[in-house]
Amino acid sequence: MTEPRPLRVALLGCGVVGTQVAKTLLYDQEDLSARVGAPLEIAGIAVRNADAPRDIAIPRELFTEDAETLVDEADVVVELMGGLEPARTLLLRAIEGGAAVVTANKALLADDGPSLYQAADAAGVDIHGEAAVAGAIPIVRPLRESLAGDDITRVLGIVNGTTNYVLDQMSSHGLELDVAVKQAQELGYAEADPTADVEGYDAAAKAAILASLAFHTRVRMKDVACEGISGVTAEDVEWADRTGYCVKLLAIAERTSEGVSARVHPALVPKDHPLANVRGAFNAVFVEADAAGPLMFYGQGAGGRPTSSAVLGDIVSAGRHRVLGGKGPQESTYAALPVLPQDAAVTRYQVRLEVADRPGGLAEVAGVLGDHGVSIETVSQTAATSGSATLVLTTHAAREASLAATVAAVDGLESVRRIMSVLRVEG
């Protein structure tokens, strides 16, 4: 039998994730090749500056500044640069040239996944993006393949390691938000511009990908209602703790009788809920499926080495298809369900107010909620400074739109000095 020809892997980008992928391809080459069924070789690594100082474990001759020529020579192109361009153009070039594509780029997949999937479909090549959602955790493949025979109703997850790390540090060590973000950058969790993490855009891209996979419906980044953690204060985290909750940035994708919705926002999660115990940069994704019931996926959602695990799994998968024939699953959007607007979301809320500590104040607030059809589940009042008190109300499930109108009306009451926070309660 003739020896299969080597598969040439082109890496685009050599940062936190790219460096780890390159090192494993070089040093675990024998095992990876055996799993693929053909020798895997690095064709080259495209970087901005081939002379920049880099990890000495990677031979210098692999670096090139000519990404286009490298793409044209490869069987599998692995994009680890991030950003929309030139990533999109290079991947389309790779696909059109007949190469399989692996990417960790959730921003690109959530913004323009359909063009890439359509191009891959037309060219008959694989496109894989396991690392794009929840880093090392296998979640894309389980949704696309293992659960393809079931109906998913809800996906609820902590999918951004940086913000989970930051909220955890604020809660357990009393750190300020910006100090904790710096640490997350140093640990290799944050995006090149950490605003994408802090403002929830990274989680929103992942929510769009999760919703698309779960509901067989095209959900793009622009469809996801997004609020990050920049408005979460040390006081919010402290009050959450006092009232039995943790603050977590959640990505939620839901199917209702009207359609599908996807949103990202900070939320209060009860301390006894498993999501409350997801610490540091770890991620967790809950999936509720009709027949399977609840499923939980948990693991490291960020960092070079954990993320490289998902990328390498995709490289092996794409390589196997090259050797054995066949190709990975295509995009599935046949259900084409309506994508619902943000104010259709229904959740419970915790509203914290500073009120004048005088008779009738609580009744006035309760009256406004009642007038707006928002029902109160629990209420507690704590005396604060002289003459004022902190009122913490938890509501039963209410529509986002009713709650917004209620909060505006409460703010207008004479007895209310300040709306301290309005946080959704999930889980």
Ligand SMILES: NC(=O)c1ccc[n+]([C@@H]2O[C@H](COP(=O)([O-])OP(=O)(O)OC[C@H]3O[C@@H](n4cnc5c(N)ncnc54)[C@H](O)[C@@H]3O)[C@@H](O)[C@H]2O)c1
């Ligand atoms: N770091 C993580 O924990 C993690 C986890 C999951 C997914 N991702 C995704 O993986 C991708 C890479 O992330 P990272 O953390 O390694 O980023 P990084 O910033 O550390 O690395 C990106 C590298 O690509 C290079 N690059 C950018 N544009 C280029 C161009 N035009 N030509 C050549 N090189 C170019 C940069 O110089 C940099 O070295 C991103 O899409 C990110 O969202 C990262």
Ligand SMILES: N[C@@H](CCO)C(=O)O
């Ligand atoms: N910046 C991302 C990397 C993983 O996608 C995070 O913190 O989760």
Ligand code: NA
């Ligand atoms: Na993953």
